[in-house]
Amino acid sequence: xxxxxxxxxxxxxxxxxxxxxxxxxxxxxxxxxxxxxxxxxxxxxxxxxxxxxxxxxxxxxxxxxxxxxxxxxxxxxxxxxxxxxxxxxxxxxxxxxxxxxxxxxxxxxxxxxxxxxxxxxxxxxxxxxxxxxxxxxxxxxxxxxxxxxxxxxxxxxxxxxxxxxxxxxxxxxxxxxxxxxxxxxxxxxxxxxxxxxxxxxxxxxxxxxxxxxxxxxxxxxxxxxxxxxxxxxxxxxxxxxxxxxxxxxxxxxxxxxxxxxxxxx
Amino acid sequence: xxxxxxxxxxxxxxxxxxxxxxxxxxxxxxxxxxxxxxxxxxxxxxxxxxxxxxxxxxxxxxxxxxxxxxxxxxxxxxxxxxxxxxxxxxxxxxxxxxxxxxxxxxxxxxxxxxxxxxxxxxxxxxxxxxxxxxxxxxxxxxxxxxxxxxxxxxxxxxxxxxxxxxxxxxxxxxxxxxxxxxxxxxxxxxxxxxxxxxxxxxxxxxxxxxxxxxxxxxxxxxxxxxxxxxxxxxxxxxxxxxxxxxxxxxxxxxxxxxxxxxxxx
Ligand SMILES: Nc1ncnc2c1ncn2[C@@H]1O[C@H](COP(=O)(O)OP(=O)(O)O)[C@@H](O)[C@H]1O
Ligand SMILES: [Mg+2]
Numbered sequence: 291x292x293x294x295x296x297x298x299x300x301x302x303x304x305x306x307x308x309x310x311x312x313x314x315x316x317x318x319x320x321x322x323x324x325x326x327x328x329x330x331x332x333x334x335x336x337x338x339x340x341x342x343x344x345x346x347x348x349x350x351x352x353x354x355x356x357x358x359x360x361x362x363x364x365x366x367x368x369x370x371x372x373x374x375x376x377x378x379x380x381x382x383x384x385x386x387x388x389x390x391x392x393x394x395x396x397x398x399x400x401x402x403x404x405x406x407x408x409x410x411x412x413x414x415x416x417x418x419x420x421x422x423x424x425x426x427x428x429x430x431x432x433x434x435x436x437x438x439x440x441x442x443x444x445x446x447x448x449x450x451x452x453x454x455x456x457x458x459x460x461x462x463x464x465x466x467x468x469x470x471x472x473x474x475x476x477x478x479x480x481x482x483x484x485x486x487x488x489x490x491x492x493x494x495x496x497x498x499x500x501x502x503x504x505x506x507x508x509x510x511x512x513x514x515x516x517x518x519x520x521x522x523x524x525x526x527x528x529x530x531x532x533x534x535x536x537x538x539x540x541x542x543x544x545x546x547x548x549x550x551x552x553x554x555x
Numbered sequence: 556x557x558x559x560x561x562x563x564x565x566x567x568x569x570x571x572x573x574x575x576x577x578x579x580x581x582x583x584x585x586x587x588x589x590x591x592x593x594x595x596x597x598x599x600x601x602x603x604x605x606x607x608x609x610x611x612x613x614x615x616x617x618x619x620x621x622x623x624x625x626x627x628x629x630x631x632x633x634x635x636x637x638x639x640x641x642x643x644x645x646x647x648x649x650x651x652x653x654x655x656x657x658x659x660x661x662x663x664x665x666x667x668x669x670x671x672x673x674x675x676x677x678x679x680x681x682x683x684x685x686x687x688x689x690x691x692x693x694x695x696x697x698x699x700x701x702x703x704x705x706x707x708x709x710x711x712x713x714x715x716x717x718x719x720x721x722x723x724x725x726x727x728x729x730x731x732x733x734x735x736x737x738x739x740x741x742x743x744x745x746x747x748x749x750x751x752x753x754x755x756x757x758x759x760x761x762x763x764x765x766x767x768x769x770x771x772x773x774x775x776x777x778x779x780x781x782x783x784x785x786x787x788x789x790x791x792x793x794x795x796x797x798x799x800x801x802x803x804x805x806x807x808x809x810x811x812x813x814x815x816x817x818x819x820x
Contacts, residue, residue, distance in 0.1 A: 453655075
């Protein structure tokens with residue numbers, strides 16, 4: 291039957307698209323192994339893939355890796371949610387209220403290019419040690435990009451929709467809930483996807499100070515102990531969680547609420 | 556309900572462009588006033604279908620937006636039922652040149668927009684269904700605008716406008732962008748609807764035949780600055796036909812000539 295044939299084609303294409311990335315990873319591992327052997331360095335300086343896999347097994351078995359991963363994810367989640375909580379409403383305000391925009395936009399544009407890492411001394415001074423300074427740094431890293439993309443998204447709303455709202459006597463609150471929020475959802479979801487990556491990058495750096503847990507701490511601590519294999523395990527786990535976060539954010543973009551602009555490409 | 560008086564209406568915009576573009580009026584300086592509408596004086600009776608013709612860019616949309624209350628006149632005023640227009644209102648609903656449907660709402664939600672405050676959920680639902688049925692969109696209640704054809708989108712917008720029972724409909728080139736057959740069908744539907752509900756309809760078109768086939772009155776505007784060049788009552792029966800109404804045909808030739816086309820096609 292032709293149906294079977296086309297189904298088979300679809301599945302074959304899917305199989306290829308799923309297996310090709312594995313080929314890429316396999317090639318990477320192979321190159322790594324070749325480099326290790328060619329360099330003749332000892333395993334302390336440049337551990338090979340096999341040894342890293344063994345070490346990963348150790349860290350998984352004793353639960354260390356989960357403890358650190360959970361600590362990092364907790365900080366990213368907390369900082370990221372705080373950034374959403376404050377950043378998106380502020381972005382909507384700046385997008386709707388021209389005077390607020392004129393007052394605050396220069397300040398935001400001025401603060402934005404300052405790397406969150408430059409805030410480390412202040413963060414430690416204000417929040418001491420522990421989760422708080424790290425969460426603050428994550429918050430900073432996500433807050434400014436979210437404010438800016440929300441403001442831009444609000445400014446890009448077709449003015450016709452506001453005229454429609456006025457025509458049907460929508461209240462100010464209804465304009466926000468029925469026009470502004472749904473209109474910006476697609477762009478905000480895209481911004482969230484980019485921002486969560488920034489937050490994930492920053493958390494590792496933030497954890498190299500002031501905390502005793504997290505993947506960043508694991509890497510720093512392993513380096514101090516000269517366990518480069520553990521350093522690499524930390525890096526690999528960071529990469530894997532990053533992939534998962536990106537995948538999750540892409541799923542978010544597919545829910546119906548974020549898809550009204552599907553027809554507009 | 557729906558008597559319109561336009562008294563000594565003028566509208567001009569400040570020129571915001573520093574460098575003249577090819578095609579701009581020569582000698583136009585930054586900050587000069589661009590006169591779009593000049594001393595428009597018109598009176599329409601309630602229940603009329605008024606078709607406004609004019610070259611592109613002459614200010615037809617601007618005139619409609621002033622009548623709808625989206626823009627203020629520079630001088631003069633607009634009275635609807637002897638009351639000056641002060642801002643948008645659900646008494647006169649604007650049907651936009653390109654779709655004014657909210658793309659994140661289904662047909663059902665769009666049509667229900669003006670009925671938010673209706674007491675009784677059951678009654679409200681009935682009303683929404685009634686207007687969806689009226690424009691022949693039964694079965695498409697849960698479709699998003701991007702899932703509908705151009706003609707269906709216009710009909711959905713019409714249903715939304717009619718559902719709030721306005722005194723007046725203001726339609727800006729409601730057939731632009733439709734294919735020929737859909738255009739013809741929509742035209743017939745709007746005529747039928749007008750005879751059925753008897754609301755004042757103000758309709759801008761650049762199609763002479765639309766105006767002559769549909770209108771109880773045609774208004775021809777000149778190029779910018781726009782003045783009323785011709786206003787004629789059309790007391791012909793529907794459906795209209797050029798062969799049976801030589802007078803209509805004469806007017807058609809005259810309009811073509813006045814718009815700068817020597818021979819009607
Ligand atoms: N907000 C505005 N600012 C400056 N010029 C405007 C504005 N709106 C319309 N115009 C100008 O007014 C003229 C009439 O526009 P419009 O009413 O859209 O014409 P039409 O609908 O007849 O094609 C155009 O030349 C346009 O450039
Ligand atoms: Mg126009």
